[in-house]
Amino acid sequence: MIIDCAIYRRGHREDTSHEPDDLAEVIAELADTDDFLWIGLYEPSLEELTRIAEPLKLHPLAIEDAVEAHQRPKVERYDDHLFMSLKTVTYTNDNIETAEINAFLGQRYLVTVRHGEGHDLRDVRKRAESDEHELEHGAIAALYAVVDSVVDEYEDVAAELETDVQEVEESVFSIVRTSDSSRIYRLKRETLEFRRAVMPLREPVQRFALGAMPEDAQPYFRDIADHLSRVSESIDATDKLLDNALSAHLAQLSIQQNDDMRKLTAGAALFAIPTAIAGVYGMNFEHMPELTWTFGYPLVLGLTAVLCAYVYVRFKRSGWL
CATH class of the missing domain: 3.30.460.20 (CorA soluble domain-like)
Structure with a gap:
């Protein structure tokens, strides 16, 4: 004690x-x-x-x-x-x-x-x-x-x-x-x-x-x-x-979440272009543009790639990607 x-x-x-x-x-x-x-x-x-x-x-x-x-x-x-x-x-x-x-x-x-x-x-x-x-x-x-x-x-x-x-x-x-x-x-x-x-x-x-x-x-x-x-x-x-x-x-945290949302939005936009084009050509109509043209697929795929590249560059420059 x-x-x-x-x-x-x-x-x-x-x-x-x-x-x-x-x-x-x-x-x-x-x-x-x-x-x-x-x-x-x-x-x-x-x-x-x-x-x-x-x-x-x-x-x-x-x-x-x-x-x-x-x-x-x-x-x-x-x-x-x-x-x-x-x-x-x-x-x-x-x-x-x-x-x-x-x-x-x-x-x-x-x-x-x-x-x-x-x-x-x-x-x-x-x-x-x-x-x-x-x-x-x-x-x-x-x-x-x-x-x-x-x-x-x-x-x-x-x-x-x-x-x-x-x-x-x-x-x-x-x-x-x-x-x-x-x-x-x-x-x-x-x-x-x-x-x-x-x-x-x-x-x-x-x-x-x-x-x-x-x-x-x-x-x-x-x-x-x-x-x-x-x-x-x-x-x-x-x-x-x-x-x-x-x-x-x-x-x-709020800024990081905004950055994540912008990146998700930009990614969704990139996938929207080929999805839209593929959706049009995926419809089984009888009268479709360039339906019997030999270079139809390469043209559509090339156009899709160009559009996607263009959108990617714009998003990259704006800081969304």
Whole structure:
């Protein structure tokens, strides 16, 4: 349940007990210092999280939200702590997969609850620990490290989506006949999933940047807000490009169908000439032109060939063949 648990004194890590029953004593020791406790959990049950929540006095509603995955990204304030839920995003083979991180931020602690396999916070913690000056700012610095790593992943996903959209555009406008509609619809669906993860996070992060956090932390969250704005703009641009690509693809299909119909019409016209002549000479009338003439068949066949060649050349020049 508890993946990692450590105290950070002036940015330096000190391992502590992983037993929930010892948390009250640990928190009491940190009451008069700037040090903080960082607890990392992975998919705890309600009973397991409740044991940890009791000494930290976490709100019951926030505990329920942290246990249940599939929360909408949000930030909620309680009496002495803040609850934050955010989505992590990974992108492979035109498929976006989301996981979830929930965080409790108090004055002397940060509790992170992770669901899914998308974003391993152990790597985030190691990077934060490598810069001891960052964690000197307390638990809020640890929260910044978590949110910043998630938003950086958003930017990577946005760049990969843009690359795939460029591939679709090249395919749509290539001279080779392609079937891109299924991929375009799939990319639009994944873009929508990406939007659901990113857009709800913009407003609370903007609040952090504009005064909801201590003054020394606001520049860091302004940086995250700027990254989120870039990702949001990228999502909007990707969605519009996919709409344009779909419209262009449908237009290309319509043009290709028109070309096919013209070719079929031209072919039918070529066959109509010999059919008409053969139809006239196939009627068993007694009085027919050139009926007893030796060169009748060669003349009719030659005339048919000349007319067909003439019609073929005209269709070829007009682009119908």
